[in-house]
C-alpha cells in the first residue's frame with residue numbers, strides 16, 4: 398500500500414547534488430505508489446527553537462509562527478520522513494537544522510509520533526566518510542529518540558560542484574532507497 402512520505406531537504410542549490418538525489422528518490426517512491434510531500438527548508442523561513450514549550454497550545458505546532466507550521470501536520474501524518482542534505486562545516490546546514498530542532502514540538506505536546514520510517518540522503522566534498530557523521534549521527538540518534546526506524550542511508554562523499562553527483566552512484570542509491578520504505 399502507498400505510504401505517506403515527507404522529504405525535507407537542506408540545500409539552497411536547486412540543481413545541486415543532494416537535490417539530484419532527492420529527485421531520484423522521489424521519482425522512484427512515486428513510481429511505487431507512495432505519496433511524497435516535499436519541504437525545501439532552504440527556500441522556506443524556519444527559525445530556531447525558542448524552547449518556550451508552548452508548542453501546539455495555540456493550535457499550531459510552533460507558537461513562533463513560521464514555515465515549520467506548514468510541514469508539521471504532514472510530518473505528524475507521515476509514515477516515513479526522509480532528510481536530504483549536504484554537510485556544512487561537518488554538521489547539518491542551518492536551514493534544515495531549524496526544522497529538525499522544531500521536531501521538539503511533537504515531544505513537548507506529547508504527540509503520538511513513534512513508529513515512522515526514517516532515512517537520510519547526504520553528501521559532502523571530502524572523500525572521508527566520517528565527514529558524513531556530522532549529519533548521519535544526529536539523524537540516527539534523533540530517530541532513535543522519536544522511536545523511528547532507520548530504513549536506509551545514502552551517504553555520498555567526494556562531491557563538491559553541481560553535477561558531481563552524476564560521477565557517482567548517488568542517484569541510483571537514492572532511487573533504490575525507495576524500495577526500503
Ligand SMILES: Cc1cc2nc3c(=O)[nH]c(=O)nc-3n(C[C@H](O)[C@H](O)[C@H](O)COP(=O)(O)O)c2cc1C
Nearest residue numbers: 408413414415483484485486487521522523556557
Ligand atoms: C557553507 C558550506 C560548508 C561546507 N562544509 C563542508 C564540510 O564541512 N565538509 C565537506 O566535505 N564539504 C563541505 N561543503 C561542501 C558541500 O557539502 C558539497 O559541495 C555538497 O556537494 C553540496 O551539496 P548540494 O549540491 O546538494 O548543495 C560545504 C559547503 C558549503 C556551501
